[in-house]
Amino acid sequence: MNRPTTDDLPVMQCVPEILAALQAGKSVVLKAPPGAGKTTGIPPVLLNHAIAGEGKILLIQPRRLAARSAAARLASLVGTKLGDDVGYHVRFDKKVSHQTRLIAMTTGMLLRRLHDDPLLEDVGCVLLDEFHERSLEVDLALGMLQRIRTTLRPELRLMVMSATLDPQPIADFLGDAVSVVSEGRTYPVDVRYSQPPAKARVSDQVAGVLPDALKSSRGHLLVFLPGVGEIRSTARLIGQRRLDRDATVMELYGDLSPADQDAVLRDRPDGGAVERKIILATNVAETSITIPGVTTVVDSGLARVMRFDRQVGLPKLMLEPISQASADQRSGRAGRTQPGVCIRLWPAAANVARRAADTPEISRGDLSGAMLTLAAWGERDVLAFPWITPPPIESVELARRYLQRVGAVDDDGKVTSMGNQMAALPLHPRLSRFMIEAAELSEVDDAAIAAALLTERDPFRGSSTAGMPSSGGSLVTACDVTDRVERMKQFRDGDASAVANVAAAKQVLRVADQIRRVTPVRSGAKHGGAPETRLQRSLLAAYPDRVARRRKAGDPSGVMVGGRGVKLDRGSSCRSGELFLCIDVDANGTEATVRAASTIDESWLDDELIREIDEPFYYPSMKSVVARRRRYFDDLLLAESPIPCQPNAETAQILMRHALADLESVFPRKDKAVGAFIDRVRFLTAQMPELELPALDDEGVQEVLQQLCQTRTSIAQLQSAPWLDHLKGRYDWSQLQLIDQHAPTKLKVPSGNSMVIHYAADRSPWMEVRIQELFGCAETPRIAGGRVLLQLHLLGPNYRPQQITEDLQNFWRETYQHVRKELRRRYPKHHWPEDPTTATATTRGLKPK
Known part of the structure; x- marks a missing residue:
């Protein structure tokens, strides 16, 4: 039998340009659509032209199935037994030998190799395939390879291959890269949309369109489903409805055994007389692998994607609509060898609402594995590492905190002995x-x-x-x-x-x-x-960030490190004990459900993560700051007991915060002495700014409040505090003298009595005085260095106002005679002189004998 060739693959037209760039020491970014042959066509060419020199060529694939499939196909093309010149290396499985020159491996195995051999000394060329999937591992691998090439191994050849991504941003990141685009070869695919019944299960949707899909062509049928559960339920439904009379139903997903995966990829099912297949697959069939004979695709439009809940540091597998780019990848599977059909289980109008491309995992994933890999590689500053897409700072800090908790890195980010063991x-x-x-x-x-x-x-x-x-x-x-x-x-x-x-x-x-x-x-x-x-x-050693404490004895609810509320699943065996570990957590909802837990003893906790502090807090019912001695594991409260609360900077801050929230009841603004002093200072600050008195505005009052809080712990103590003394304490002796001089509290009138001067923010200062006590006073009294006339409230013998004026001279001259006439009638025994400006003032008001 003739050995298969790659001569007719569309990507082969790009070979001269690729070889020229790599031989010149440049990197290459290749964009080639599905079916162009980049995975199986390029590696043999590089092998034949000794691009790697004496070193190996590594073909990096995102999945185990893709790596094994690519290796088998490449071995067939090269004409060698798998494990000789061409091999593969995936997690817990490999076929390589001392003579292997081309190895298809998963990204995880490349990172493992970089850990063991930081410079990849026996590798001459690395091909990162399916880069458009933008897994965290492939972003990390690209950064590490770029760091190697730009420092110690400039001769290392690097090629990035993608089916959908714009190659130019990647080329710009690499700096010396050449962008190459292959037009590819695909046959037209008739994309049809359907309107599934509302709330119909995915399995029912697939079974509903399957009869028409089977009629659309005679080739194999590839059905994309989000997970194994949907695959199983769809397979059962197909059997129940006898939709598989003319076809064999096969399953394809990542956890399937290699033998079962290979059976799907072969032209015929093992031992089956029926050639046609209905392949129920997850997104492992979306890229890299080729399933011969597929001419019809049914796409559920769904995938399970790992998301990261930063609030509690828990990864969650979430069901999500796929992107338009992924949908195009899936439909392209129907047009690899001949015109095909793709039936999408969503309406055409909904397609434009889907995001254009998948979000890079680094923007949403758990970074602890990547950061441990870098730490073990000698990289302490994760943010200085050459990422093609920088990670979110919150994710970096969360991962750093976890690695420190388990002793993998120290406070400076340097890997520890434990960290090296973990990374291995x-x-x-x-x-x-x-x-x-x-x-x-x-x-x-x-x-x-x-x-x-x-x-x-x-x-x-x-x-x-x-x-x-x-x-x-x-x-x-x-x-x-x-x-x-x-x-x-x-x-x-x-x-x-x-x-x-x-x-x-x-x-x-x-x-x-x-x-x-x-x-x-x-x-x-x-x-x-x-x-x-x-x-x-x-388990505790690995889950220190998942320690939880019950809210009360026997309660299935608790609080976890980090403050998140959790609740044990009803089937949990973890029924007693105050502390438990949250091993398997569903973080949906306000209270995370703990599907698997483990009771732990407090004596097992790491002493380095336990701290005991005296902690003050505000007790609302007492309106007071009280103190507790609290013992914490990380930030989880383990126990507390009351202790005397002594005023200090921390208690002052707490009391201050709550006093400000209720300042009206705390600050004795209505106290006459306090209110008068504040009004006098504010008046004088406005009228005589040259005195440069410290302001007694709201900010000034808060400064006094802050001083009072330093030696007090309750609202009641603030209310009874000597506010006036503290307000005056803001001014030195000379400033208090100026206040008394220019904004006096009283003024001596001709009768010899001292009358109170009233101050208010929204009016002129005023003084209430009986008319008879001002006889002999020709001018209106002034304050504030003579700048402000006192408003005079002139009273009769009965202390009721007769006139309000700021012009006493005018009052004597124009109004007094009218007032005198009325007052003489009402108070005939009192003294009402014709000329008040020359009369003698009296406190009694009676006529002189």
Whole structure:
């Protein structure tokens, strides 16, 4: 049989330009649509032209399935056995040898290789395929490769390949890159839209259009679904409605075994007489891999995307509409070899509302793994690293805090011994820390199963006793993870009833075995305690940011580190104990649901994360600042007890804040002495600014309030404080003298009495005085250095106003005689002289004898 060739691939027209750029030491950014042949056409050419010199060529793929598929196809094209000249390396699986020159590997394995060999000394060329997916790992890999090329290895060749992204921004980032665009070769695809019934399940929508889809062409049918659950329900419905009479239903998703994945990709199902396939797939079939014979695509328009809840640091897999770019990628699968049909399960009008492209994962993902990788690589300042898209600062700080909590980095961001151990394991930092602690406690076997349960599809989903032991078991512990581990061991021993999904359980055991093999044995392992206790302590080492405290004894609700409210799932075994770990959390809603938890003992907590502080706070019912001695784990309150509250800067700040909120009741503005002093100062500040008196406005009053708060702890103490003394304390002796001189509280009148002067913000100063006490006074009295006339409220013998004036001379001259006539009639015994300006003032007002 003739060996397949790549000569007819559209991308081959770009080969001369690509080779010229790489041979000149430049990077290349290639944009080639699906079907152009970039994944299978370019690597053999680079191999044949020795672009990597004596080094290897690494073809980086975003998924395990794509890497294995590409390697198999490339080995066939090169004419070699898989594992000889061409091989692959994915998580827990590889086929390479000492003679392998071209390796297809996942991005995670490239990062692992960079950890072990920071300069990639045996690599001559790296191809980053499907870059448009913009995973966090590929962004990290691009930055690390760029750092290597611009510092110590300028001869390292780099090529970035994408189906949809504009190549120019990537080329600009790389600096020396050449942009190459392949037109590709695709056949026309008839895109049809449908209007599914409102609230119809995805499986019902697919089954509804399947008869027409099967009639549209004689090729294979590829159905894009968001997850394994939808794949299974759709497969059941197809069988129930007998829609698979002329086709074989096959499933394709990332967790499928390699053998089952390969069966889907082959031209015929193994052992089947029917050639036609209905392939139910997740988005693993969207890029990279080629499924021969597909001419019809049914697209649900949905995908599950990992999002990151920064408030609690929990990743969440969320169901979302795909972008227009992803929809185009999916429809293109129908036009690889001949004209095809794509049926989209949404109306045409809704297509424009979809976002144009996917958001880079770095903008929404958990950065702890990337930051640990960089720290172990020697990069302390994550924000100075060459990111093509800088990460959000909040995400950086959240990840940095977690890595510090688990002892992976120090306060300066330098990797620790623990951090290096964690980075050496092909696991998320949280699970790496978990396995290292489990190894220290000689609990690797159960911990490996637990780690696999936390990372793989839930084998208990759908079970009415999820989180609890099977009916045949007797163990009911205070740890849901321990319970699930025991059920998995029952399944491993032959009890299939211990799980709800046998296929998922088998995958968990496979991954557990892989994790167990990569976890180093600890020669000085610590022993002690029951196995379930050791597992719980190992979980605590990995989840210090998920410690929670019950709101009250026996209450399923609690508060987690960070302040988020949580509530234990009804099926949780974690029924007692004040503290528990939130292992598996659904962060939707105001109160996160804890699907898996573990009771912990306070004595297990890391002493370095426990602090005891005397903490003042405001007690509203007492209107007072009180103090508690509080013990915290991180920011989670563990215990508190009352202690005497002594005034200090912190209590002053608290009291000040609450006093300002109720200033009207605190500040004795209505106190006559206090109010008069404030009015006098404000009057004088306005009339004689040259005196440069400190203002006694609202800000000035608040400054006095702040002084009073320094030595007090309650609103009542503020209300009874000597406000006038403190207000006057803002002025020195000479300034107080000026205030008394130019804004006196009283004025001596001709009768010898001193009359009170009244001040107010919205009117002129005034003085109330009986007319007879002003006899002999020809001019209106003045204050403020003679600038302001006092307003005189002239009173009769009965102290009732007769006239208000600021011109006493005019009053004597024009008005007094009229007033005198009336007053003589009413008070004939009183003295009412003809000329008041020359008469003698009297306090009694009677005629002289």
